[in-house]
Amino acid sequence: MSATKRPTDKKQRSAGRLMMLIVWTSVKIVFIPLLCIVALLAGLGIGYVVLGKQEWSDVFDWNTWKHMYDLIFEGSR
Template sequence: MSATKRPTDKKRRSAGRLMMLIVWIGVKVLFVPVLCILALLAGLGIGYAVLGKQEWSDVFDWNTWKHMYDLIFEGSR
């Protein structure tokens, strides 16, 4: 008694399996950029709040980073 072989034709994929493949590829493509953004935010928080001994709430304030930018590039204009 032998087992029946499944067709290896890749054109005959079900819709659910194709959707799962698309989702999996999307997860793989977005995984590294999301990790990079999380690492950037963690680095900003640790550098500003822990090392700089400032308030955590100021880390994500736009005026804080504008002020730092102005301090760094003050004489270049």
């Protein structure tokens, strides 16, 4: 007597794997840049507010960053 082979649903399994791969890739594409932006804002906050003892609202002021740029690159023009 020989054992009967069970039918395998490779198409159904591979479709589920493909869907999971698409979802995981999408999460990585969205999550990693979002995490970088959060890290940038946290670094700005810690560096400017905590270490520099300035106000949080000044972090997002364009004139603050223009002034810093002018200070750094003053002699190169």
